[in-house]
Amino acid sequence: MGVEIERKFLVDHAKWQTLQKPHGMVIKQGYLLTDPEKTIRIRIKDQLSYITIKGKTKGISRSEYEYPIPLNEANELLSSLCEAVISKTRYCITFAGKLWEVDVFNGDNQGLIVAEIELDDENEQFDTPPWLAAEVSDDARYYNSNLSLNPFKNW
């Protein structure tokens, strides 16, 4: 089991527009299960596909299990057994020695840009990039599982 400890922030759109960005990765994902106790996700990222099981979020930590699966079966699972599918472009940006994953959402979540940092422990300190806006780690609406069921355009 991995344990995922991450913090999540909104992104200042104006500052983000002016930023020099690396190539983004297109991500398509859907959920076989969205439940307060656990989620089961199918994700296609740059032609690689995974099934990912995550346990209940406790504070900013949660257990995570991820296994590769064939791309054609990932597409079948997304179209036949997942509820709404979300898509986004992910940019990996290093700032002050830490990796930030910035997701620019498409489709029904267009207009939403979210940045995540993965930490080694819950109290780890880090420098915040200038394009960061409010923290939303504790706001369940921003869980990707919830964005698939209740997308940003409906808020």
Add this chain to the structure above:
Amino acid sequence: MGVEIERKFLVDHAKWQTLQKPHGMVIKQGYLLTDPEKTIRIRIKDQLSYITIKGKTKGISRSEYEYPIPLNEANELLSSLCEAVISKTRYCITFAGKLWEVDVFNGDNQGLIVAEIELDDENEQFDTPPWLAAEVSDDARYYNSNLSLNPFKNW
């Protein structure tokens, strides 16, 4: 995607007792999700572990996706994220050129013995072994996912 077409029968206990049987495999399994639309199962079979996603049963057919996962993570998933775990011993028996999987249930499903045959198409003919009893293909109580939630001892 695989498609699973199977028929399921009860087993005559008296005839089963007198049968010369091969070595049985111990199977432990639990469900991350049991839903009329789909099930997601974690199974440990003779030290090999899998995650298996099955779609809705249509007649006697259903879609099935199965992926190997590490044994230690299968045990973690069974104990932390699955509801009730069921255990059984499986005997693989060839009769008239066809493979029968006979599951002798333990624990809360003790007393239940079920035989399954996998078919290539829904109308395929096959010979029935003398130890076969009533067919239960259409009885949802015998789904393993349901046996985990409502075991035989409660019937």
